[in-house]
Amino acid sequence: MRAVAVTPGKEGFELIEVPESPVVKGKVKLKTLYVGICGTDKAIVNNALGFVRPPPGEDKLIIGHEGLAKVVEVGEGVEGLKEGDFVVPMVRRGGNCFHSRFGRQDYCEDESFVEAGIRGLHGFQREYFVDEPEYLVRVKDQDLGVFAVLTEPMKNVMKVIEVLQHAVARYYEVCEDSTLSCLKAVIAGWGTEGALLAMALKYLGVEEITAFSREESEEKVKVAELLNVEYFATKGGKANVRDFHLFFDMTGSPEVVVEGVEGIRNNGVVVLFGTNDRAPSHELRAEVITKVVEKNLTIVGSVDGSKGNYEQALTLISYWYARDKRVLEYFLEGAIYAPEEFGEALKHRGLKAVVKW
Ligand code: BGC
Ligand code: ZN
Numbered sequence: 001m002r003a004v005a006v007t008p009g010k011e012g013f014e015l016i017e018v019p020e021s022p023v024v025k026g027k028v029k030l031k032t033l034y035v036g037i038c039g040t041d042k043a044i045v046n047n048a049l050g051f052v053r054p055p056p057g058e059d060k061l062i063i064g065h066e067g068l069a070k071v072v073e074v075g076e077g078v079e080g081l082k083e084g085d086f087v088v089p090m091v092r093r094g095g096n097c098f099h100s101r102f103g104r105q106d107y108c109e110d111e112s113f114v115e116a117g118i119r120g121l122h123g124f125q126r127e128y129f130v131d132e133p134e135y136l137v138r139v140k141d142q143d144l145g146v147f148a149v150l151t152e153p154m155k156n157v158m159k160v161i162e163v164l165q166h167a168v169a170r171y172y173e174v175c176e177d178s179t180l181s182c183l184k185a186v187i188a189g190w191g192t193e194g195a196l197l198a199m200a201l202k203y204l205g206v207e208e209i210t211a212f213s214r215e216e217s218e219e220k221v222k223v224a225e226l227l228n229v230e231y232f233a234t235k236g237g238k239a240n241v242r243d244f245h246l247f248f249d250m251t252g253s254p255e256v257v258v259e260g261v262e263g264i265r266n267n268g269v270v271v272l273f274g275t276n277d278r279a280p281s282h283e284l285r286a287e288v289i290t291k292v293v294e295k296n297l298t299i300v301g302s303v304d305g306s307k308g309n310y311e312q313a314l315t316l317i318s319y320w321y322a323r324d325k326r327v328l329e330y331f332l333e334g335a336i337y338a339p340e341e342f343g344e345a346l347k348h349r350g351l352k353a354v355v356k357w
Pocket of ligand 2: 038065153
């Protein structure tokens with residue numbers, strides 16, 4: 001069968017032939033339906049991520065971590081899954097860390113975990129794979145079809161929301177009528193994860209969302225319009241945003257984060273969600289630290305998510321499917337590529353590129 005692989009340490013990818021694995025006791029055989037591509041995949045192909053590694057004893061890594069697959073065979077002793085079920089396979093698994101004992105390997109204290117398609121475990125850009133049921137999240141609402149491929153990136157957002165709830169619990173940041181409608185949120189960096197985050201914030205009742213990115217594009221303007229988000233391009237200048245409660249950074253740029261800290265209101269929460277080791281460095285001035293202290297700010301980082309976060313992501317996608325399907329459709333407009341077109345898919349300009357297997 002075909003698979004898309006990289007050789008960690010080298011730039012580029014190849015479409016290779018690999019043998020199919022048979023289903024064994026306690027495992028499930030899956031036919032891959034769709035696999036999304038994100039910034040992590042692009043960085044892997046460009047050899048720009050230090051932690052990428054193949055499974056032990058191999059030199060190639062099959063990439064792809066935004067999967068949607070169909071159960072084709074269930075091994076002996078497997079419960080809760082049957083042929084025909086749609087599932088989303090989880091990215092991060094196992095490890096010897098304490099947190100992975102109760103399914104929170106997204107909070108692993110050490111590096112003992114693996115991530116499918118990223119570090120130490122093959123991913124899902126291949127025709128079939130055999131997997132462990134504990135890492136498969138069943139899609140209860142199968143009507144979602146291809147849109148369920150957005151579950152994996154959305155689970156990162158659901159963890160951010162979880163983190164946010166912990167952060168705001170240190171004080172009482174709700175509006176007088178107990179809703180979140182008076183809160184203002186700013187999203188720095190307006191791409192796929194930013195738009196998914198806006199979908200989660202809108203669901204929670206945060207009405208006023210401003211987003212910015214360096215360069216404007218037709219896609220960015222259109223998705224902002226669909227989500228009723230106020231959007232502008234900074235074109236390299238400052239964003240000059242002021243007087244907001246929540247700041248989400250998708251850029252990984254120190255300069256942008258400092259601007260967020262400077263503009264945010266007292267008790268604000270700054271969530272760091274994007275990484276970019278190649279972003280220009282920026283000085284951390286003493287006044288910035290004073291601001292963090294004096295304003296009671298919470299600055300918090302978040303990566304990956306738990307099985308619970310995948311389930312919440314599916315629920316949120318179902319919500320948007322019912323509320324305004326156009327938003328989901330827009331994500332996947334012209335975005336479906338064949339495995340042979342993987343190179344073109346990497347260069348896709350819209351919000352999300354997806355390989356159909
Ligand atoms: C994935 C996460 C993963 C992270 C870092 C992201 O693209 O969605 O699950 O933990 O990359 O490897
Ligand atoms: Zn990703």
